[in-house]
Amino acid sequence: DARVTQTPRHKVTEMGQEVTMRCQPILGHNTVFWYRQTMMQGLELLAYFRNRAPLDDSGMPKDRFSAEMPDATLATLKIQPSEPRDSAVYFCASGLATTPQYFGPGTRLTVT
Amino acid sequence: EDQVTQSPEALRLQEGESSSLNCSYTVSGLRGLFWYRQDPGKGPEFLFTLYSAGEEKEKERLKATLTKKESFLHITAPKPEDSATYLCAVQVVVLTGGGNKLTFGTGTQLKVEL
Numbered sequence: 001d002a003r004v005t006q007t008p009r010h011k012v013t014e015m016g017q018e019v020t021m022r023c024q025p026i027l028g029h030n031t032v033f034w035y036r037q038t039m040m041q042g043l044e045l046l047a048y049f050r051n052r053a054p055l056d057d058s059g060m061p062k063d064r065f066s067a068e069m070p071d072a073t074l075a076t077l078k079i080q081p082s083e084p085r086d087s088a089v090y091f092c093a094s095g096l097a098t099t100p101q102y103f104g105p106g107t108r109l110t111v112t
Numbered sequence: 113e114d115q116v117t118q119s120p121e122a123l124r125l126q127e128g129e130s131s132s133l134n135c136s137y138t139v140s141g142l143r144g145l146f147w148y149r150q151d152p153g154k155g156p157e158f159l160f161t162l163y164s165a166g167e168e169k170e171k172e173r174l175k176a177t178l179t180k181k182e183s184f185l186h187i188t189a190p191k192p193e194d195s196a197t198y199l200c201a202v203q204v205v206v207l208t209g210g211g212n213k214l215t216f217g218t219g220t221q222l223k224v225e226l
Binding site: 004031033042043045048050056091093095097100101102103104105106 | 146154155212213216217
């Protein structure tokens with residue numbers, strides 16, 4: 001049963017610290033998405049990649065967020081420095097041009 | 113700007129009481145409309161994709177329909193295990209570059225009681 005995996009599942013950190021979230025997309029999927037979910041804003045697209053190349057990162061605060069795909073099996077989302085307003089659940093999803101997006105279980109981030 | 117609006121925000125049903133959830137959209141060109149189910153503490157789980165007005169998809173007690181302005185998720189004789197947040201999302205036609213991204217509504221929180 002192919003699934004998207006994300007680590008860590010929970011992260012509590014102090015303001016100003018660097019946070020790195022990791023995602024392993026479903027094998028064979030060439031498009032990877034990063035979303036943030038909060039009660040106030042719902043699901044927001046931060047960035048996405050196709051064939052490891054960034055296609056759109058307009059939803060991401062550029063000064064503190066960065067997203068990369070070092071290889072086809074790993075996507076990372078970094079926040080440096082983190083702020084309390086970054087507290088949210090971060091989801092990774094993967095898919096193909098002809099398939100829906102399949103979501104991982106999320107990383108719940110709390111910045112104190 | 114693409115917009116997706118879901119209603120109601122929350123819905124409480126008795127077991128067996130059928131109802132419908134609404135997703136209205138305003139987009140420049142619809143490529144597909146997606147329904148997802150999200151349980152607390154989990155990621156959204158894919159349910160259906162609809163591509164053209166008049167299309168319908170069914171899965172167990174759920175049926176999704178699509179018109180040119182909105183989609184409905186009909187729940188027939190719901191059970192407590194159908195309790196979840198139901199999200200709809202639209203994918204729009206993009207002439208160049210990537211075209212997979214989804215714009216989500218804020219969801220309908222469904223609670224089915226015994």
